[in-house]
Amino acid sequence: MLVYLRLLKESFGFAMNALRSNKLRTFLSLLGVTIGIFSIIAVLAAVDSLDKKISKDLSSMDKNTIYLLKFPFGPSDIPQWKREQFPNVKYSEYIYLKDAMTHTDELGYRIFTRNESIKYGANIVSDVQIMPVSHEFIDIEGLTFEEGRFYNESEANSGAPVIVLGDEIAKSLFEDTEPIGKNIRLYGQRFTVIGVLKKEGSTFGGSNDSAAFIPVNFIRKMYGDNNPNLTNVIIFKPEKGVDMEEYKSEISQKLRNFRGVKAGEIDNFFINVFAGFLNIIDEVLGSLRIGGIFISFFSFLVGGFGVANIMFVSVKERTNLIGIQKSLGAKNRFILFQFLFEAIILCVIGGLIGLFMVWIISIVLTNVLDFEFVLSFWNIIIGSGLSILVGIISGIIPAITASNLDPVEAIRTGM
Structure with a gap:
């Protein structure tokens, strides 16, 4: 356990070093993760806030209230030209x-x-x-x-x-x-x-x-x-x-x-139950949530490629160090986890920046508009989880590449 804690500490140090020594490259690569997390969590927070607002506004209404009129609240099998004659x-x-x-x-x-x-x-x-x-x-x-x-x-x-x-x-x-x-x-x-x-x-x-x-x-x-x-x-x-x-x-x-x-x-005539109207609202909110996530996914994809690029460059720059570590007895999984943790830490940093941006904007919008914009605990968990997932996906191939390097060839390459 102590070995993996030390490994995590070293990986964090390598990640911070990558941020310090290659500021522009790292910034541009993490920008995709930051924008991706910001987009997805902003969409989820906006839809959740709207859902909470609607539920609060309509809480006093009886869901069984019925509205009888010539129009339906939602889609109808009766053609419009016929409905207009009602x-x-x-x-x-x-x-x-x-x-x-x-x-x-x-x-x-x-x-x-x-x-x-x-x-x-x-x-x-x-x-x-x-x-x-x-x-x-x-x-x-x-x-x-x-x-x-x-x-x-x-x-x-x-x-x-x-x-x-x-x-x-x-x-x-x-x-x-x-x-x-x-x-x-x-x-x-x-x-x-x-x-x-x-x-x-x-x-x-x-x-x-x-x-x-x-x-x-x-x-x-x-x-x-x-x-x-x-x-x-x-x-x-x-x-x-x-x-x-x-x-x-x-x-x-x-x-x-x-x-x-x-x-x-x-x-x-149409007999419209208020509960059916709420179901339509839920469907619309669900569609907005899915559509927003789908669009934000592409930002996430770009961010993942950016982090993968950093990790491949990091493997290349540290080939000599990898060879020395393996020659001193470091196992393949130690090298793999080292680079995988580094990718995860980089993505988590980008994700935290994205979450911080959503939090700041939520405070500003809540104060400026007559609308409570809420960043929920579950949205923070989702953002953090997605950051870790992107880190794993974008870092797994570079990490495997590093762990499979031959120590002799790695040392020779770095000379």
Whole structure:
């Protein structure tokens, strides 16, 4: 054991000597390993950070939440031209399903519409996400309030001109003024502010901080139910423990009956489960991870060739020393391990530099952007492991070459 520890120490000394005596050559060779490790770990860290961010943002959402609308969340076997002929979900269907569905905790209605500007006095906030929703939305999405309240069922059904603002919108419009009870202008009409949501920060798919909630029936009175520029959705929150397939079948059967869809005809609507949307996100993140690693592999390949080049040159320069060592009794495996350890140490140095660069950039991005860029312990282990692997692969052939040298010929070559 002591012999191999001494061997490791000597190999480290040779590696440091190679770095000192051939700075430019070693730097250029290790640059490939550094860039390769940096690229792969940066990709893994970025994807892991994005995955963590999405999971955190969507943690409050029930994975069994169902969205009923005319579009699918993911790929569909139904051709696009046929999907475009599907009718929009209607408010009357929401009312019908609300009474007809069983095993349902909450059932709400939402209209997707374009962003608008909101004005209060001389202050104007542009590009505000307007969210016309039914009163159940507060329980479906789990909204929390800084002050005020959400509109009730009576206000929602009558389409009352009341509005609930996200944190950023309220601060931009009112600054230090109390917003509750104030009138703002939207769609050319006055709305009374009845609530302000707690700040939640940026989230995947948008943030409620930059949104404004109004009763869905206000928009229905303005645009009607058949406006092609609006997309309507019915949101189901089933009871816990319910069989999701049976629940989806119940939705399909009752809506088909309500719409008069004949037996044998396909559904002219899509039942999208939120869990399926998460699976699509996981697939996309997985593809990004694999694609990034594949591209980074070529940098790694170049780095491996560079280290192999250093080791071949090192073998050539130390041929005389190898012959002397073998003539004094050094076994082949001692010589092999000596050069193999040297290659590994060189690659580990390059890998550590790459990991350090990722760590520095992660700190900078976390402070500059509203996004937590995390370099996890497992990514550090992966980076270190890949460095060692490249060292073994790039150093094994030069090490074998050195260990198989004939001592007499080696000494003669060096004279």
